[in-house]
Amino acid sequence: MFQALGSPKGEWPKGAEWPRVVIGGGYAGVRLAKRLDTTARVTLVDRKEVFFHRIASLRAGVRREWSHSPFIPYDRLLRNGRVAVGKAVRVDTTERQVVLATGERLPYDVLVIATGADYPEPARFAGTTAEEAAKAFATHQQHIAAAEHVLIVGGGPSGVELSAEIRLARPDARVTLAHSGPELLHATGSVRAGRKARGWLEAHDVDVWLDAFMSPGNDFGTYRDARGNVIEADRSFWATGTTPNTLWLRLAGHGDWLNASGHVKVDQALRVQGWLDVFAVGDVNDATEVKITPAALAQADLAAHNIRTYLNSAGKHRKEPRFYRPIHRTPLIVPFGPADGVTMLPVPGGETAVLGGRTTTLAKAKNHMTPYMRRRLGYTAA
Incomplete structure (x- = not known):
């Protein structure tokens, strides 16, 4: 601090x-x-030779048509300065x-x-070029497409979002989300949002394990929680920080x-x-x-x-600088795929308004704010 x-x-x-x-x-x-x-x-x-729009990376790691969406060139960012790779x-x-x-x-x-x-993968930029990172996304896509059971560890915003993306891309696979906390999204302080996320995931046949601190098991492809319960999965993603x-x-x-x-x-x-x-x-x-x-x-x-x-x-x-006030409450958007999700909006009095799919879709879920970031770097929204 x-x-x-x-x-x-x-x-x-x-x-x-x-x-x-x-x-x-x-x-x-x-x-x-x-x-x-x-x-x-x-x-x-x-x-990196390009800007990495990390917000779009989880979908890019699952869906082939999004493989190049997170990459935006730096060449139009600065007028007077330069970018040194x-x-x-x-x-x-x-x-x-x-x-x-x-x-x-x-x-x-x-x-x-x-x-x-x-x-953690797949939200990481692998290598230094867009081609190298796109190949890494393609590898994740292939692994997810071939998996019979995918385990996601961590029930924060990234874990919930990734679980939803995988479920929608692979409706025939088994998907398990294991979270060490008592409710999904519990670090956000919104019980209602966590319950909404859990309800969506379970309605789409995602197995949700709560109070489940996971670690790799003794055998390859096995994982064990703190109670000794063992789960087998041929692919795992860790969204734990x-x-x-x-x-x-x-x-x-x-x-x-x-x-x-x-x-x-x-x-x-x-x-x-x-x-x-x-x-x-x-x-x-x-x-x-x-x-x-x-x-x-x-x-x-x-x-x-x-x-x-x-x-x-x-x-x-000499003028005095301005002081930064840490942000403890801010809007938070968690997509459940491109057409649903939950938005947490702080309101006066310390409460949090929880908004549903329509708001989330318009704000983030549909395009992951990619047009906005492209404009910020001097490119058209398309």
């Missing part, structure tokens, strides 16, 4: 015209780079440079770490920037603790426990403002 504001390092050298460098081309990184591009030169660094391996805070695996050095006046988190992409920082000697879970420690202005010129936004930081796209976008917007404030003021006239 937020750390107390310490004595910041890294005063910006007056008159420098170095570019802003954003490491990570996910939702937060793209949003922030686009915000800064209007007034400065920006270099966006990402190991490569892997960041070191941050030299003394020389203000980011070092890539290729050996290229990128000078910066402000650095933003937006490397996100690593997701994410891991921040910060190992590279630890290997580069910046382990002191990370907390025990591997998230980057930031202050209330979303700066890496103790530094004025290094920010961290999105899933990679410890600013909020809610690791969802709306939170990442909100952080990107606030960080863009604070970066401009930092660079455009100095000394006794």
Whole structure:
């Protein structure tokens, strides 16, 4: 969580015209780079050659016609800046440079770490090119098409969505969803939404196991819960959480920037603790426990403002940055395939309105917000 504001390092050298460098081309990184591009030169660094619209990845891992939908080129994102395809391996805070695996050095006046988190298959971008990732999706599709029994472990939004996608694609297969909690979607705090998800899945012949903490069994293709119950499945997918992409920082000697879970420690202005010129936004930081796209976008917007404030003021006239308020309640949409689902909408008083299939279909389920993201990257919605 937020750390107390310490004595910041890294005063910006007056008159420098170095570019802003954003490491990570996910939702937060793209949003922030686009915000800064209007007034400065920006270099966006990402190991992938295309933007990965992860929201569409679960369907892409099941349905062949969606195999290429999550990939959107970066080439129309920035007008004044550029995208550097490569892997960041070191941050030299003394020389203000980011070092890539290729050996290229990128000078910066402000650095933003937006490397996100690593997701379980099939929501992971495999390789570095769209072709490699599409092949990985094709492999998942083939495995699901041939499976007699598919096990999904984890009853949060991703597990529920994936279970529904597999069931609709394979009505003849056995599908089991095992969840360690007492109700599906229980981390959202909406019992009603969890019951709605369970009702839909069971009505479509998905076996739902609750209070079932699963682990691999002794034999290949077997899985065991905490009570000793054994289940056999020829395919399994684990939707049990994410891991921040910060190992590279630890290997580069910046382990002191990370907390025990591997998230980057930031202050209330979303700066890496103790530094004025290094920010961290999105899933990679410890600013909020809610690791969802709306939170990442909100952080990107606030960080863009604070970066401009930092660079455009100095000394006794330096303006104070805005502080980020962690998002604890935000709309959450969980599709059950392309034409149904559940939407949780916070309302005043701490309650949550639960909306059904029509709202969910229009908001997300039909096209997974792909037209919206294409427009954000400079392409037509189609």
